[in-house]
Amino acid sequence: MLDTTPTAVDSALAHARRTVASRVGELSQQRTIRALGDQAVRDLVARYTDALESGRVEDILALLTDDAEWSMPPSAACFPGHQAIAGFLADGPLRHRWRHLPTSLNAQRAVACYCWDDSAGQYRAHVIDVLTVRDDRIAAVTAFIDPSLFDVLGLPAALSSEVSS
Secondary structure: OOOOOHHHHHHHHHHHHHHHHHHHOOOOHHHHHHHHOHHHHHHHHHHHHHHHHHOOHHHHHHOEEEEEEEEOOOOOOEEEHHHHHHHHHHHOHHHOOEEEEEEEEOOEEEEEEEEEEOOOOEEEEEEEEEEEEEOOEEEEEEEEOOOHHHHHOOOOOEEOOOOOO
16 A cells, blocks of 8 residues: 555654654653752752843853754744854843743743833733753753733733842
8 A cells, every 4th residue: 555565664663763762852841850850940940040131141051951952933943052042042032131930831841031121111021931851951942922821821911120030
């Protein structure tokens, strides 16, 4: 029916299994979080928000795995590796003032990011950063630029200038 041999099908399946295993890793995200422990995860998220709020690229990169990726679906923009992430952060997000609140999305750790709005005199809901953790570092940041998610998550639409993570 497929006009192929059993050997070719077995080979394709073996290749597919290797590819999935290399991308998925040993542990699911929930198992990784449990293995790391609640306090260590809270500390990682706190260091992440502190680094973002301070605007220090090197502090952010220190929290990331060497092969980390930063993406912003549905945009095709993806920044793989420290050099690409550093350039993206310096040219974009770190040019603004931010405040953050820890949260979760789809059972993953996340950070609600609020950007300063001069005209409103407050921090406005802007993006939810979903963090994928590997060992004790961040392997991926998936940034959802959709302020409507804040309402879905029960988060405030704005923060006063005094609020900090």
